[in-house]
Amino acid sequence: MSITVDDLRVFAPGIDEAKAQAMIEDALGTAALLAPCLFEDEFEHPAAAKAILRAAILRWDEAGTGAVTQMSAGPFQRTVDTSSPRRRLFWPSEIDDLTKMCRTSGSGAFTVDTVPTGPAIVHADICSLRFGAAYCSCGAALTRGGALWEQ
Template identity: 30%
Template sequence: MVDIPFATVDELKARWPDFPAGGESYAEVHLEDASQFILDVCPSAVEVSAGTRRRVVCAVVRRAMQASAAGQVGMSQMSETAGPFSASWTASNPNGDYYLTKQELKALGGGGRPKALSIPAGDVGWCPSHRLWCSLAFGATYCSCGADLTLDEPLWEA
């Protein structure tokens, strides 16, 4: 098992030059929560290097903490008008949620491209009359087409 959190507050500060003053205890809680979030979303993270986990958790925490900061950080859209004085901002992460980018997910060993599924053709289980889409074809321990009851033809899914 890996140690949680994946990074310390000092390691976060080293990667974030504008770390908010007095935010150490807040960052410490975020580092623990984000580390657990990473394990929940991408269990394969335990198999990657400690440096990769450290880098990713610092990025996740930085995004979450910047969401609550004032200013233009974390804005996906901004609009200002000089007269008659209107302004509009849309935050990209208004609640400070944790999320992984595609690059981070890939670095943690997750987010691979989907692969094609193949279903074995022919006999399924001990009865040659099972349908190809019977639960037995997908590794179940029960028949969903009913061929095991008749020993000849499926009762359902015909």
């Protein structure tokens, strides 16, 4: 997946090439941390990822173009700032969308059953458990089946 300066010029014809290239490198580097699968050869959604990255870069490009307007009437003044400071390159919704593209259908929580499903443990007639002990002396607890010793 790649983005070129020409991809941005469709929406921002006046963008400086050096600035655009630096912004593209920053966006691709950040995206690689968030969703490494974007750069794999078998990636399934390159157009969607490109749209998200392009929108973020264009938003970043437009962030500094706001105007500051000042009005005054006598002792009263009013200042209107329409610029938006850059905080993060990607919005949380864009981060979610990029990471969702890398998820596989098999990922998620699962359990492993550790309870034995084999036959019941059969202790020997002379096993200590049969005489009230808290331990097995015949070895059936080790084999999970029949007695190992004291047969």
